[in-house]
Amino acid sequence: MKSLIWKQWRESRFHFYVFCVWMLLAALYAIAYELGHHYRAVVGSFSTSAMLFSTVAAIVLAARAAQGERTDRTLTFTTSIPVSIRLVATVRIVGAILTLAIPIAIGAFIVATSLALGWLEQATPRPIPAEYAQMPQRTVAAANIALEQLASVSCIAMLGGVELLVVLSLYGLYLRSQAQVGGLGAVLALVVLVIAEPMWSGSTRWPLGQLLYGIVLPQSLVVHWGYGNSTGGYVDHELALYRWWSVMLALPLLAWIAWGYVVRYGKVGSVDRVGKPSRVRFAMPALLSRVAIPLPTRWSALLWLELRQSLPLACYGLLLAILVTVVGKLGQTGTGFVEAVRGELPHSVFFVGMLWAIVVGSSLYSTDLGEKVGGFRRSRPIPHAIWFWNKFFIGLAAMLLVMDGTTILVSWNAPRTYSLSEMSYAYIACMPLLHALFYSLAVMGTCLFRRPLIGGVLAVLSYSAVSIALTTFPGTMQLDPLSVYNDLLITERNGVIDFTQHGYPLVYGVLLAMAAIFSLVSLRVARPAI
């Protein structure tokens, strides 16, 4: 047992250190921001950071827990050791849970110390919406209330992350690679983001419903509301009334799912079949093989290859965005449903597109850079630069045309209610560029580390870090790409369409230049090491 714990520690200590640094920085940022702006919103600020952390950490750790030993090809060896495979699995999953939870606890402890020592103030909990007051205008909460709020959001972030971790680890056992687990994790995280909200819509709350829903979906126990003005922004939060009951009742459920992982670990599929095709219950007929598509030149061959890979991926992203929109509009009745979905689609594609640009960028390059298929590709007479640029531009074009292009086409003539979610010139001017940036970031991360999951996480983190840095200071917060987009959109809704305003040429020009630089760096680092 001691040896297993030691092995697990050696395997996961790098993640643990990185995650600790992440949450330490998140806590220090929340404290510093609060000290600078005095919004009395440190709990909400910490909560959003912890939520983002727990989601990313859960995906990374689940990929290792489910597929780590298969990727490293150590599973056969592990099963040959005279120790129960269930014990091995228990140590793996508990190790992953601790690697996720301890950094959040460390961050929470630092914020709690600041609150307890009186360095920071937290506003009283958010009142019901009808009597809502801005946080700086609210009274200061007593220390015990502030600490309880902090403990609540920390526990919810931990439980939400652990739930995603154990569910992904369990289902990840049925997949074939860490990249697939990462892709499934991204989809699940998005779905959770959407389905966690219904309990908070409207001005009335249903505490019992929140309690029950919170058992299954801990993330739904808290909701965040963002506010901003010319000097900065803050995050207010609202917590479910019976949140601690939900937390306690969620624990057995999580333990049960984790047990499912333990009993299946090393047994799903056969160890001997690692790396071999899984039993296929249903396979799409190879229709394209029956059609002799002419590929007269190497460019046409590469175009065909990349389209075969990128188009289905991009279509899945669009389907996901449509699904998210439909779920969000389920309450809408009558003949206006389709129009409502068309109207809301740009908003969904706006954030699903960011995520999906990462999925497409990292997926397209990961296989071709690997040892096996990558080795085959490199041994064919395909010049490196032609391969790279073809893949880059076809993948990007497929992503932008399918997701943004279709959305523009579908939503352009949707009935207008002049909500900020609807299609606009600002969307056309900003979103494709923003999605292209995420795509190129993911490509660079994947080419650099040869791992799609790391590439994806790097893209999310680097963009988040730049965005946080920009929005921290009043002088730069208007340069945040999303702020520019919002400003352009509001101006457009007021009847003025002018893309020389709000720093658009500068910010999106820099963004375009960054995407170009990232692609050039990717071209260089994707070269095989000689």
Place this chain on the structure above:
Amino acid sequence: MSQHAIEIKGLAKSFGQRKVLEDVSLAIPAGQTLALLGRNGAGKSTTIRILLGLIAADQGSVSIDGIDPAINSTQVLSRVGYLAEDQAMYPWMTPVELSRFLAPFYATWDAKLAGDYLDRFEIPKLTKIGQLSKGQSVKLGLVLALAHRPQIVVLDDPAMGLDPIARKEFNRDLVEHLQASGATVLYSSHLLEEVEAVADAVAILDGGRIVRSGSTESIRDEVKQILLPFDFALAKPKPDGLLDVRRFDDRLAIVVDKASSTIQDLSADAVDFDVVDLRLDEIFEAFVIGRTQGWPSQPKHDQAVA
């Protein structure tokens, strides 16, 4: 202009502090099948990867069909048929699709020939590559390596991972093709019984150096096992070209390279000895793990007294 299809001169390569190749030189005339033999980690794959321009050498020069792969690897790859060990292809494609995809990259690609090979090797054309068996996958790799009718074929341990029957079947198919085409073939393997049937020449790579090369027949002729009396050896110095020594009671079994001079010496001494022909795997074994420390030496005077 070189008359050799493949020529390697003074090749050296290190990965960090580890020297993988040292002063490797090799020349393969057109039409010859050369087996590059070596244990795992001997440097076979590194040599081949340099030959194809997939990695750069630290020192030395390489020419393949008159082209320097370090300068134009794409041109080399378009002329060479290459099958790597444990090679994976796009698992979501079918063999037919992959064949169609690769055709534009090779000026001499013969789609009909590719189709014929797929039929002859009984590879399901419309099954996704990810669902093919290991043997089918290796054979598909061979089809793709040969469908552009290359004059030079490089096979890097292609049958590794196959079961013995599949290996024999694979080699049978390979031999059929090689005999028909007259291509120059560099065949790397550490499974000697596989290459013995197909190789015209052999080069043994050990510890990053070529320790022996020559035609298969000449090596078989020159490397022999000689059984001689132990007492006779006591009085004699180690013969030149000694590769391995083993003692069996009062007899000594030695393996000697360039054995003819040793045999002449033994005949001149009128000693009773036997000469045994060796298989290629036994010759290889003598070169890479042979030990000459077992050659008997006269005890020194003080040791004899003691």
